[in-house]
Amino acid sequence: MTRWENYLFSAEEITGSYDGTLPLHHYLKGFFKQHPYMGSRDRRQISQLVYAYYRLGYLWKGKKGTSERVLTGTFLCEQQSTELLRFFRPDLDDKAGLPVADKLDLLGVNNLAEIFPFAGELSPGIDIPSFIQSFFAQPHLFIRTRNNRQLAITRLLDKAGISYEVTGDDTIALPNSTKIDTIIADKGWYEIQDASSQQVGQLFTPAPGELWWDACAASGGKSILLMDKQPGVKLMVSDVRASILQNLHQRFKEAGIRHYESIVLDLTAPVADSAIGKRRFDHIILDAPCSGSGTWARTPENLSFFQAGKIEEFQQLQQRIARNVAQLLKPGGTMTYITCSVFRKENEDVVSYIEKETGLKTLEGGVIAGYGQRADSMFAVKMTK
């Protein structure tokens, strides 16, 4: 067998045994551990084939064989000729430089719902063709530069020969494979944070002395953004997972944030006075658990394994959490409801529910369509009591 045939064979073996239970990158790690004779180039090429396959979503599922789908996915993802595609499908390789829309035409795909069957669930602000076509490109790695270090960082990137684009005052887009921690030693200079997540920060207008609560803080990405804007706020962070708050403590330490309070809270139940006393908050960040569908260009295996019924499960969870969280907002304060979902039921419909159930009113915000700049897509709405 040639090298290319071996690669295709391995990709077929992986897609045949992977069941979506683990994230795909974990599964691939396990697979390569069991095949230690594969070198780093082999691992990279096989992983690319597997990812290209999952980027097809539902296209030709059950209708065409795995190898044909792997090669079709590869054709849609590659922007220039590759040896592998030239070996198997020179007809497609000749056309590798075409835009994705033209490639789909060439393949006779004129209904994008063949790829993404959830198109009817999308928030109105999402451009359906652009969103679906974005699955065929790996999103960028974005960093948010801190403490006026942008120039110093771009110098180091230049020195390391990394291609990058400065896309905002504090935002740099990098190739996804960049090992940024090997280039910039001081972790206090930057945060890895998607461009859309950074954009959410425009809804935060903190003033010194205000009491802020990051209710679903995870490892603290939004909180660090907030504290960089205004180090003088009084911050409380919470999450249902104690383990993720441990990650937050480490990340805060590296970011130089020392003064904050943290607490483990399950927000599906009302917050007891015994946990936080009679305190009420000037501002709340509610970055709710969600389907993550705005990030599926990074984890395209979800296109095949996500179950439609999950959308409503998330919606119910978001509604319960939002109702309990809104109780702790001071009159005149704001709550910013955030998801990294593109589904209306998790976004606009939850905002309508919050308005109806808690009396909060929408001030500004909506869909953040990241697919246009190879970033995640999100939803963020600022509401007031």
Ligand SMILES: C[S@@+](CC[C@H](N)C(=O)[O-])C[C@H]1O[C@@H](n2cnc3c(N)ncnc32)[C@H](O)[C@@H]1O
């Ligand atoms: C989208 S993530 C938050 C991301 C984070 N704000 C950031 O910027 O990195 C949602 C978080 O909600 C937490 N969560 C899920 N269910 C919860 C619950 N019932 N109560 C509190 N937090 C919950 C999850 O553990 C997860 O860390």
